[in-house]
Amino acid sequence: MKANTNTHIVIIGNGMVGYKFCEKLLARKKNDQEFMLTVFGEEPRVAYDRVHLSEYFAGKSADDLTMASKEWYEENNIRLFLSDPVVDIDREEKLVRSHHGHVVHYDYLIMATGSGAFVPSIPGVEKDGVFVYRTIEDLELIQAYARKAKRGAVLGGGLLGLEAAKALLDLGLEEAHVVEFASRLMPRQIDDAGSKILQSQLESLGLNIHLAKSTQEIVGDDCIKGMQFVDNAFLDVDMLVISAGIRPRDELAKIAGLETHPRGGIIVDNGLRTSDPSIFAIGECALAHHMIYGLIAPGYEMADVVANTLTGIDKEFLPYDMSTKLKLIGTDVASFGDPFIEEPACITIRYENKAKGIYKRINVSPDGKELLGGILVGDAEQYNMLLQTCKNKTILPPDSEDLILGSRGGExxxxxxxxxxxxxxxxxxxxxxxxxxxxxxxxxxxxxxxxxxxxxxxxxxxxxxxxxxxxxxxxxxxxNGQYIKTVICEHFDHSRQELLDLVKMNGLKTYGEVLNEFGHGDGCEVCKPVVASVLASLWNENVLTKDRAPIQDSNDRYLANIQKGGTYSVVPRIPGGEITPDKLIVIGQVAKKYNLYTKITGGQRIDLFGAHVNDLPLIWEELIDAGFESGHAYGKALRTVKSCVGSTWCRFGVQDSISFAIEIEDRYKGIRAPHKFKSAVSGCIRECAEAQSKDFGIIATEKGWNLYVCGNGGSKPQHAQLLASDIDKETCIKLIDRFLMFYIKTADPLTRTATWLNKMEGGMSYLKAVVVDDLLGLASAFEEEMQTLINNYKCEWKEVVGSPELRKRYNHFVNVPEKDPTITFEEMRTQKRAKEWV
Amino acid sequence: MEPTHNTKDRITWHLACNVSDIPEDGGGCALIEGKQIAIFNFARRGEWYATDNQCPHRQQMAIGRGMIGSQGDEPKVACPFHKKTFSLKSGQCLTDDEYKINTFPVIVRENQVYIGL
The missing domain is CATH 1.10.10.1100 (BFD-like [2Fe-2S]-binding domain)
Structure with missing residues (x-):
């Protein structure tokens, strides 16, 4: 039967890769006599789709999973021996001998023996009720045993393990647990953050996930009754599926004297030849480029390489991209390129949306030009585009975050x-x-x-x-398809952010210069305060000097809050809400002297209402003499840093929240922003200072401080979100510096931090990336800019009180010294109140 | 300098203040004949304006503390309370047809500002 022209090829293993090799070789053959193929398979079935093994539980039959029927092998003259593994290779005579005694000659031998389940050597793995998850036979056994089981566990949180766990639930078990040794799920594909998102998705399906668990023993007499962990925890289960990885099937190769790796795998060269040039190894049994390729795509590529080689085409197996995209129990999980590369070898951009169960990460080369890899969980729609970008080393756009966030910007x-x-x-x-x-x-x-x-x-x-x-x-x-650009008003064709950059680059310090350089017309009540805010945010000079007084909004114009009736209110700064009895007395005396209504504010300070504009400098003179400073209650600036007493008095306090609040308030006082901003510091988790309702809030922990940002009270309350946890004071201040400068430089006019964040594409993940991970490389610039502002701080009321020229503006009339005679008050609870307007 | 408004038959000119009493591109308020008059030094345009100091919206005496500017070519002032804007030329409210304020002619002579009532 052996014609000289025929090349005899024997394939050991009828798995997916072994089958694919046959298919590819047949497709390449020039005539029917060129090759003579013989296949030995250990399993009783023809090759089936192991990747979709779990679908067997979902109702697919073994036939549905079959790659090609037995008839296909017959039609293609392939001799197929099933349930008949090869037990010996005689390399000198080029003969293989099977379990059933078939001896077949080969010119070329293809080892496609695949892999088996890796079973860790844990005491008790031999007990009844412990299974592996590898073949249809394994699944049949699991299915049968599950009928009398109630609680099942899967050892291994990789792809297959998670599928097995879901299968346990589908088989009717009351509980399904996943036990993973690593600290995250799918440790080979995704990172911690991706794992957390995936975990919450899986938990919502009813799976119980146990991470960082090392199993000490499988407990039970004959049958498994539970799992004992090294950390003394115990999991009560009556069946266990082990899916802890794969072990290359290289035992036959070892017997044949082929070179194998101590940790498993038949060593092959770039042409996939073993140490015997007549023998190739492909699929999960082969160790190529120092690794086992445990995915189907590189397995098929290996089949293609050898099929090429045997038909006279030189082809090498190149290190294969391990990018994968799969749907795991309804959740997209994908990773591509190098998903785990860390800074500084790359710039990492993350997007996370816990509510939607989405996590995206891309790693960009440090020069921002190339995509190195990434992870997608929950939404892998961009996978193919990203994979192409990564593989082809496509030059990235300047805003590489657009790759996962979509186009962002004014529009x-x-x-x-x-x-x-x-x-x-x-x-x-x-x-x-x-x-x-x-x-x-x-x-x-x-x-x-x-x-x-x-x-x-x-x-x-x-x-x-x-x-x-x-x-x-x-x-x-x-x-309606109309073109819009976010501009400040008719006088400036720029957004606030653009204008800020322009003013900064050109070092402009007055409204007149800014309008002449970058605007047109005569300005208005919209652009004037915006420019005033920009100038203050950039240079922190007194807002009333140079030409800046008439461009200030109503309250900043007189450094006081205009109230009903045309009087003003006065709020001295009381950092952290801490005040001495002497200072309290001064406030009382001043209030009495100028007949002011007094009220404690929500920000732990005291508001004095009903001051005539003429009296403002006199009132402030007395307050400043007593050691008070402006509280900037009138400005789009830091208001208060509220505090609880913390560890200085409170029996629950874990840190000194008052001291930190005072430090923070002193640091950021007088700094102007697109809108007012507030802060608070709580001394423990009870959060009595309500820090989570502030633009930035700090909560003490046992180890340090948690920093929350972008909270808001007011008409649209919004909880602040965690930016960093357990950080020390210095780090906390650094992050606040960066956060505030980023806000100051990019927010639209009159936009609070909460709204700013809500409009920010990429949301909290993007903000975190910029502030914590320094995505934009601006962190140190932000810190320096903030320090400049802090260094320039002067109490603006002190400056007014000391300047006759500025004091002069605090008269209701320019021609007579009288106060506004139309102002009248009504009495209320022994104090006064503004007259109701008509 | 010529008055910037058409004068009516009988105008009495009242000395209101010195030029330096009103900040450039800003305003102030003078008490003239018991009336509160807002005066604006629109330095950017080289123009002076005078209007009622009281905003008709909530009867607040504050127009003189408002920011001035332009809408198109129309000079305007915004009340500090609720930002109603008024034409400095006609006194017409630009954001609400219902409201209007009085405007008065202004002349500046030898650094003195005179208002015609």
Missing amino acids: EAGAGVMSLPDDALICSCEAITKGMLCHEIGEKGNNTIDLLKKSCKAGTGCGGCVPLVKDIIQGVMKQ
């Missing part, structure tokens, strides 16, 4: 508000809903704030809704 603004329902009340003063605004903007063409104020009075009351109304204008115009 994206307003997306949030457009998701509000039509009946959402936007302007509560005038009872105007989003639907009404959309109608005004879209149907009637009233697409500026001024036009809207006129047409429906939106934003004409307290004005608090104006930023939201602007977002809606943008949203509607964008929906």
